[in-house]
Amino acid sequence: MIDIEAFKRMSYGLYIVSSGNQDEGNGYISNSVFQVTAKPAQIAACCNKDNYTSKIIEKTGSYSISILHNEAETSVIDKFGYQSGADVDKLQGMKVEYGGTGVPIVLNSVIAWIECKVVKTVDVGTHIMFIGEVLQTEVIDDSKPSMTYKEFKEKKNRVAPANAPTHIEEPSDSDETSGKSSSGKYQCTQCGFIYDDSEEDTPFEDLPDDWTCPVCGAKKSDFKPI
Amino acid sequence: MIDIEAFKRMSYGLYIVSSGNQDEGNGYISNSVFQVTAKPAQIAACCNKDNYTSKIIEKTGSYSISILHNEAETSVIDKFGYQSGADVDKLQGMKVEYGGTGVPIVLNSVIAWIECKVVKTVDVGTHIMFIGEVLQTEVIDDSKPSMTYKEFKEKKNRVAPANAPTHIEEPSDSDETSGKSSSGKYQCTQCGFIYDDSEEDTPFEDLPDDWTCPVCGAKKSDFKPI
Numbered sequence: 001m002i003d004i005e006a007f008k009r010m011s012y013g014l015y016i017v018s019s020g021n022q023d024e025g026n027g028y029i030s031n032s033v034f035q036v037t038a039k040p041a042q043i044a045a046c047c048n049k050d051n052y053t054s055k056i057i058e059k060t061g062s063y064s065i066s067i068l069h070n071e072a073e074t075s076v077i078d079k080f081g082y083q084s085g086a087d088v089d090k091l092q093g094m095k096v097e098y099g100g101t102g103v104p105i106v107l108n109s110v111i112a113w114i115e116c117k118v119v120k121t122v123d124v125g126t127h128i129m130f131i132g133e134v135l136q137t138e139v140i141d142d143s144k145p146s147m148t149y150k151e152f153k154e155k156k157n158r159v160a161p162a163n164a165p166t167h168i169e170e171p172s173d174s175d176e177t178s179g180k181s182s183s184g185k186y187q188c189t190q191c192g193f194i195y196d197d198s199e200e201d202t203p204f205e206d207l208p209d210d211w212t213c214p215v216c217g218a219k220k221s222d223f224k225p226i
Numbered sequence: 227m228i229d230i231e232a233f234k235r236m237s238y239g240l241y242i243v244s245s246g247n248q249d250e251g252n253g254y255i256s257n258s259v260f261q262v263t264a265k266p267a268q269i270a271a272c273c274n275k276d277n278y279t280s281k282i283i284e285k286t287g288s289y290s291i292s293i294l295h296n297e298a299e300t301s302v303i304d305k306f307g308y309q310s311g312a313d314v315d316k317l318q319g320m321k322v323e324y325g326g327t328g329v330p331i332v333l334n335s336v337i338a339w340i341e342c343k344v345v346k347t348v349d350v351g352t353h354i355m356f357i358g359e360v361l362q363t364e365v366i367d368d369s370k371p372s373m374t375y376k377e378f379k380e381k382k383n384r385v386a387p388a389n390a391p392t393h394i395e396e397p398s399d400s401d402e403t404s405g406k407s408s409s410g411k412y413q414c415t416q417c418g419f420i421y422d423d424s425e426e427d428t429p430f431e432d433l434p435d436d437w438t439c440p441v442c443g444a445k446k447s448d449f450k451p452i
Contacts, residue, residue, distance in 0.1 A: 006338040006363035007261055009293045011239030011374045034260055035233055035391045036272045036350045044270075044355070046262045067235045112232040122348050124262045124357055129270070131350055137232035148237045148374065165261045165268075 004168050012149035012166070016066040016080050016106045017045050018091075019056040025096070025104040026053045026085030029077055031149040032127075032165045033065055041134040043116050046127050048163035052085035057118065057130055062101035065114040069144035072109035074156055080106070081161055082191045082216035100135055111141040127165055159192035161216070180205060181225030188223050191216035195223065230394055238375035238392070242292040242306050242332045243271050244317075245282040251322070251330040252279045252311030255303055257375040258353075258391045259291055267360040269342050272353050274389035278311035283344065283356055288327035291340040295370035298335035300382055306332070307387055308417045308442035326361055337367040353391055385418035387442070406431060407451030414449050417442035421449065 018027030032046035045063060047054040057063045068077075079090055095107040099115035107113070116132025149166075152158060160167040184197035186204045193215040197203045204223070211220045244253030258272035271289060273280040283289045294303075305316055321333040325341035333339070342358025375392075378384060386393040410423035412430045419441040423429045430449070437446045 001362055001364075002267060002360055003363050003365055004267075005365045006293070006340055007267065009239075009338040009365065009372045010259070010261060011237060011372050012260065013235075013237030032260055032262065033236070034238065034258055034272070035236060036258065036355060037352050037391050038393050039352060041228060041230075041233065042350060044272075044350075046260070046270075067232070112229075112235040114232055120348070120350070122346070122355075122357075124268060124270075124346070126263050126265060129262060129348075131348075134228055136227055137229050138227075139229055139231045139235065146235045146237050165263050167264050 007166060007168070010166075014068045014072070014077075014147045014149055014152045016068065016076075016110070017047065017053060017063055018066065018104045018106055019053050019060055019063040020104055021060065021102040022098060022104075024056065025091045026056055027066075027080050027090055027104070027106055028053045028085075028163075029081035029161070030164070031152075031160070036131060042119070042131055043114060043134060044129050044131050045116075046124070046129045046165050048127050048165075051163055054128055058121070058128075060101070060103065061118045062099070062103045063116055063118070063130060063132060064099055064103045064105040065116065066106045066110040067112045067114075068109050068147045069111045069141065070147040070151055071144060072147050076109045077152070077156055077158065078215045081158070107140065111144055111146065112139040113137065153192070157187075157192050157194050158215075159190075162190060179225050183226060185226050186223040187226045188213045188216065188218050190218035190222050194226070233392060233394070236392075240294045240298070240303075240373045240375055240378045242294065242302075242336070243273065243279060243289055244292065244330045244332055245279050245286055245289040246330055247286065247328040248324060248330075250282065251317045252282055253292075253306050253316055253330070253332055254279045254311075254389075255307035255387070256390070257378075257386070262357060268345070268357055269340060269360060270355050270357050271342075272350070272355045272391050274353050274391075277389055280354055282311075284347070284354075286327070286329065287344045288325070288329045289342055289344070289356060289358060290325055290329045290331040291342065292332045292336040293338045293340075294335050294373045295337045295367065296373040296377055297370060298373050302335045303378070303382055303384065304441050307384070333366065337370055337372065338363065338365040379418070383413075383418050383420050384441075385416075388416060405451050409452060411452050412449040413452045414439045414442065414444050416444035416448050420452070
């Protein structure tokens with residue numbers, strides 16, 4: 001038997017993985033980033049094949065890892081975690097530097113970054129693992145600790161996006177989904193965003209059927225009362 | 227420039243990766259374990275080619291991941307992290323179950339475990355990455371959180387073993403290494419163990435030259451005053 005609760009006991013960090021150049025760039029939030037060797041220093045980043053950034057990494061052969069701190073802005077996480085670069089220019093308005101390969105490096109809410117050149121790609125099914133040799137790194141803020149994936153879920157009321165290796169599909173329960181919340185709170189099953197009647201002008205039940213989640217664009221019916 | 231401090235900002239968990247069967251089994255401490263896909267659930271474990279366990283995984287094609295809790299016993303970490311299965315039967319005296327593939331699963335200081343069948347091996351230089359499809363998992367203790375790699379280093383005064391992907395080689399400084407510590411404390415550069423004169427019968431300086439680190443077997447000259 002596979003109890004998915006076991007996967008939730010694993011620990012990760014939280015990163016923005018970016019790729020591209022000055023003309024076209026994109027990034028996404030990932031917890032699946034890790035060092036695979038020390039000599040030479042190599043980092044693996046596991047990216048869903050459907051991710052817009054995945055295609056850019058394949059094209060350019062380089063990516064950057066921005067390590068988020070534990071007070072990272074929710075707006076940064078929501079932009080990079082729950083929107084697609086196919087719809088939005090995520091780098092617009094962000095603080096961005098460009099590495100030696102020309103790759104964009106996001107600096108908002110970031111304490112350190114790593115620039116990598118892809119040396120191997122591994123097809124693991126729904127995802128591609130990009131093994132990258134580290135070209136350069138920089139620590140830009142020594143005052144804050146890194147954000148862990150656990151903190152991200154707790155502090156930000158967010159869940160792993162549908163494209164993440166660690167995404168867990170919550171069982172759909174039509175009775176519950178259409179039910180009324182006694183707490184006045186409704187949670188998006190796609191991103192974890194909580195709609196709280198007490199903080200909004202319109203109670204959740206009165207929202208039109210074509211209303212969508214302000215964070216990830218999921219349908220009203222994707223919310224469940226909590 | 228590669229500032230290795232950037233790597234220290236990345237977050238990981240702490241696991242025992244085991245392989246083998248009832249006749250021959252071994253395990254090692256790893257932080258390089260992560261989920262790479264959700265459908266099907268697949269886990270990657272990155273293992274040094276010199277690791278005794280690495281050879282057993284290659285032979286048997288399966289491994290288990292034991293997720294350590296945040297109060298994991300130092301003796302468990304030291305046994306699996308700083309000794310080699312070539313010298314010691316690490317599973318002797320441990321609480322061990324065997325999975326469907328026959329793989330040993332260590333249960334000491336563990337809150338959950340995952341059994342995997344290798345579906346792909348990736349050569350990444352000094353290390354091999356074993357991509358495993360998850361066969362079964364179990365949460366065995368819901369009362370404690372997982373231990374993070376950061377907590378392991380802080381609580382246990384340990385550093386990543388020389389075989390770990392995240393091992394950082396401290397610059398050797400012969401003046402410092404042979405110097406006297408004003409605090410009476412000397413740290414092993416290989417495993418992080420601290421020899422504290424105030425807690426020992428023999429001051430560090432009076433130990434014989436062939437004395438070795440009780441945790442990892444490093445030489446006396448591998449210690450530095452702190």
